[in-house]
Every structure is written in structure tokens, then in C-alpha cells.
Amino acid sequence: MQEFEKLQEIQLPDIDLYMDQVLTILESQMDSYKLHDDEKVMTKTMINNYVKSKLIGKPVKKKYGKEQLMQLIMIYHMKNVINFADLEVFFQRAIKENQEGMELLYEDFVQIHDNMLDHFISKEKQLSELEGSDKIKELLKIIITADLNKRVAERVLKEMKGEE
Numbered sequence: 143m144q145e146f147e148k149l150q151e152i153q154l155p156d157i158d159l160y161m162d163q164v165l166t167i168l169e170s171q172m173d174s175y176k177l178h179d180d181e182k183v184m185t186k187t188m189i190n191n192y193v194k195s196k197l198i199g200k201p202v203k204k205k206y207g208k209e210q211l212m213q214l215i216m217i218y219h220m221k222n223v224i225n226f227a228d229l230e231v232f233f234q235r236a237i238k239e240n241q242e243g244m245e246l247l248y249e250d251f252v253q254i255h256d257n258m259l260d261h262f263i264s265k266e267k268q269l270s271e272l273e274g275s276d277k278i279k280e281l282l283k284i285i286i287t288a289d290l291n292k293r294v295a296e297r298v299l300k301e302m303k304g305e306e
Contacts, residue, residue, distance in 0.1 A: 146259055147174040149252040154212065158205035161186055167211065172218055183218055192217065197230055212248035219255065223292050228299040235302050 152171045159167070165184060172183045189206075192198045198213045213233065220229060236247050269280050 209244040
């Protein structure tokens with residue numbers, strides 16, 4: 143089983159990138175998170191939709207900056223948990239609350255992600271050593287925890303929407 147890579151290991155370029163370069167970086171950097179080899183981390187259509195909905199900023203002269211790349215990495219990790227509208231609420235609120243901007247938000251995201259990842263890697267190893275009903279029970283705990291965490295996140299985001 144391939145181990146997840148820590149986000150702090152990702153080197154974000156300081157130069158602006160064309161769409162194909164962004165996709166190449168995302169594919170190479172997020173490879174350890176893909177469930178299937180043929181899975182795409184992100185597509186041109188997805189990124190274009192994020193731009194159209196103002197979830198990320200428009201490219202300048204068809205080039206995407208470091209902040210947009212940071213947002214795309216966060217979106218990749220969040221899109222399976224919260225819906226598109228909630229992603230918009232999250233980013234609007236996070237940017238509004240955070241005077242330091244996207245870089246500090248991304249630093250917080252990476253730190254929290256990587257700290258939690260250590261716990262989940264050890265959990266995954268423990269689970270792989272179990273068999274039978276013990277494995278099923280632990281898997282149920284993970285699934286129920288994920289469901290309840292998602293519901294709490296949705297409630298908090300709904301509350302944030304109501305405050306605006």
C-alpha cells in the first residue's frame with residue numbers, strides 16, 4: 143500500500159504556470175492520494191469551472207499563480223467532503239477572516255493536514271493487520287467518524303452562510 147505524501151513536501155513554484163503545467167504539478171504531487179492509477183486529480187474543465195464560479199481567481203494571461211495552485215490543492219482535498227457551494231462559503235469566509243491571505247490559510251491547511259496524516263497512517267497500518275470482524279468493526283468506526291465529521295462541517299458551513 144502506497145503511503146500518503148505530506149503536503150509540506152510539495153514544492154510550489156514561484157513562477158506563474160499555464161494550465162497544462164498546473165495539471166502536471168497536481169498529478170505528480172497528489173499521486174499518492176489517488177485510489178486508482180487512471181484517476182485524474184483535476185481536469186481542465188474542473189479548473190475552468192472553479193474560475194467561472196470565482197472559487198479561484200482568473201488566470202492572468204492564461205497563467206495561474208502560486209495562490210491559485212494552493213487553492214487547487216485545498217480544493218482537491220476538500221471536494222469529496224463538502225459540496226461546491228460550501229467550498230465557496232469556506233474560501234470566502236477564510237479569506238475574509240484571514241488578513242494574511244491565501245498563503246497563511248494554505249500554511250495552516252498544510253500543517254493541520256500533515257499533523258492529522260501521521261495519525262491516519264498509523265491507523266491504516268493497524269487496520270491492515272486486523273482480520274475478520276475486528277477489521278469490519280474498525281472500518282465501521284472510520285466510516286461513521288467520516289460521516290459525522292462531514293455532517294458537523296456541513297452544519298458549521300450552513301451557519302456561516304446564515305451569518306453573511
